[in-house]
Amino acid sequence: MSRLTNHLLVISFDCLSSLDFPIIEKLPNFKKLLEHASYCRNVETIYPSVTYPCHATIVTGKFPRNHGIVNNTFLQPGRISPDWYWHRRHVKSTTLYDEAKKAGMTTAALLWPVTAKASIDYNMPEIFANRPWQNQIFVSLFNGSPLYQLEMNRKFGHLRNGLNQPELDDFVLESTVETIKTKQPNLMLVHFVDLDSQRHYHGFSSDEAMAALLRHDERLGRIINALEETGIYDKTTIIALGDHSALDESKAVKPNVLLKKAGLLTVNNEGKVLDWKAYCKSCDGSAYIYLKDKNDTKTQEQVWTLLTDLSEHEENGIERIRTTSEAKEKGADDNATFMIEARLGYYFKENLEGEYIDEIKAEDVREKRYTYASHGYSPEKENYTTVLIASGKGIRPNIEIPAMHLVDEGPTFARLLGLDLGTTDGHVIEELLWDHGDHGDGSSGSRNRRDGSSGSI
Numbered sequence: 001m002s003r004l005t006n007h008l009l010v011i012s013f014d015c016l017s018s019l020d021f022p023i024i025e026k027l028p029n030f031k032k033l034l035e036h037a038s039y040c041r042n043v044e045t046i047y048p049s050v051t052y053p054c055h056a057t058i059v060t061g062k063f064p065r066n067h068g069i070v071n072n073t074f075l076q077p078g079r080i081s082p083d084w085y086w087h088r089r090h091v092k093s094t095t096l097y098d099e100a101k102k103a104g105m106t107t108a109a110l111l112w113p114v115t116a117k118a119s120i121d122y123n124m125p126e127i128f129a130n131r132p133w134q135n136q137i138f139v140s141l142f143n144g145s146p147l148y149q150l151e152m153n154r155k156f157g158h159l160r161n162g163l164n165q166p167e168l169d170d171f172v173l174e175s176t177v178e179t180i181k182t183k184q185p186n187l188m189l190v191h192f193v194d195l196d197s198q199r200h201y202h203g204f205s206s207d208e209a210m211a212a213l214l215r216h217d218e219r220l221g222r223i224i225n226a227l228e229e230t231g232i233y234d235k236t237t238i239i240a241l242g243d244h245s246a247l248d249e250s251k252a253v254k255p256n257v258l259l260k261k262a263g264l265l266t267v268n269n270e271g272k273v274l275d276w277k278a279y280c281k282s283c284d285g286s287a288y289i290y291l292k293d294k295n296d297t298k299t300q301e302q303v304w305t306l307l308t309d310l311s312e313h314e315e316n317g318i319e320r321i322r323t324t325s326e327a328k329e330k331g332a333d334d335n336a337t338f339m340i341e342a343r344l345g346y347y348f349k350e351n352l353e354g355e356y357i358d359e360i361k362a363e364d365v366r367e368k369r370y371t372y373a374s375h376g377y378s379p380e381k382e383n384y385t386t387v388l389i390a391s392g393k394g395i396r397p398n399i400e401i402p403a404m405h406l407v408d409e410g411p412t413f414a415r416l417l418g419l420d421l422g423t424t425d426g427h428v429i430e431e432l433l434w435d436h437g438d439h440g441d442g443s444s445g446s447r448n449r450r451d452g453s454s455g456s457i
Contacts, residue, residue: 001420007187016216037390038396058410058413071283106187122185123149125140237392249342277299278302284377289307321338405426
């Protein structure tokens with residue numbers, strides 16, 4: 001299969017929503033990218049629509065139950081800070097970066113989820129020290145490319161303020177620009193989290209979220225400048241995308257409080273889970289209900305009765321209950337016995353203490369106990385789609401794709417690089433791509449450079 005591009009740069013702006021499109025299309029750098037781009041402002045996300053499953057879907061073209069990343073964090077009842085699906089080994093299928101590496105291409109990933117210990121040439125994985133005895137620098141170095149990360153930290157580490165935003169994205173930006181200029185990888189995956197963080201802690205349409213969109217526009221401009229300065233702009237395909245949207249919330253729902261009252265969870269005086277028959281594992285806007293023994297029909301019936309009784313009253317925050325087969329049909333984890341969906345204004349927490357429902361107060365958000373907006377909801381929620389913008393080599397200009405799915409992105413990106421992800425749940429969006437019949441040299445005509453000149457691509 002022939003390649004349509006020399007360099008593929010995928011920039012994930014975490015939590016970029018279709019509702020943001022009327023804003024970003026007027027910002028200078030997004031506007032410039034869109035001038036000769038094709039795009040879809042109606043990309044359906046996956047279920048559950050949380051960051052790690054979404055990013056695994058983007059690089060595999062599969063639903064969570066098929067690629068194995070079914071949530072951000074593991075089922076670890078009672079652990080205050082559960083471990084995340086950080087490592088490549090948890091992905092059950094091949095990925096875009098695996099296939100690129102096999103084809104002899106140079107690869108880079110900066111804070112792209114689920115890439116720890118991946119075979120990526122320049123890898124700065126998203127992972128953090130989750131044990132008291134761990135050191136953040138050592139954990140990062142050990143799970144990525146040590147020399148590369150040391151180089152980026154030496155040059156730009158002063159920009160960071162722990163995991164806080166926007167400083168972390170500022171560090172990622174400078175590392176991205178430097179990597180473009182010095183490494184020129186064939187495949188580059190970059191993950192920015194600024195917008196997602198601002199929406200969580202300030203609300204979907206907050207001034208802070210709008211300021212993050214402006215910063216993202218500046219970051220995009222810096223990246224485009226780096227491509228031009230390096231001389232590979234005309235050989236590059238730029239993809240700017242989101243992984244999910246978000247919804248505002250005012251109430252936190254804690255099903256484990258009721259499971260504990262029903263005797264299905266046992267805790268000690270410190271609130272640590274000693275044993276459990278059923279456990280609610282949060283995905284924020286949705287939640288899995290797992291049984292310790294999947295064949296325990298008595299507990300299953302008890303939980304079903306509890307959930308159905310709750311769902312009959314809107315103020316309890318449960319919009320829908322899905323069975324194992326229904327969750328599987330949506331692409332979610334079929335190891336869960338039930339999956340519950342939150343009503344608008346509600347989201348799920350795993351807390352074991354307190355009331356079943358808490359009103360979210362400003363103090364709770366300041367202390368990061370709760371948030372003002374979340375994702376993880378069903379793709380069926382209204383105004384909950386995300387976006388994809390594609391520009392450059394191998395991309396047809398000025399095409400609007402009416403609708404597509406997140407699972408379609410991996411196969412389409414693989415086609416640009418002349419790769420094959422094998423059996424996927426998505427398909428190549430052919431309308432986006434030039435094939436060699438359109439232009440004998442496989443190029444896609446020309447697009448205006450930022451300096452006003454025209455470059456062949």
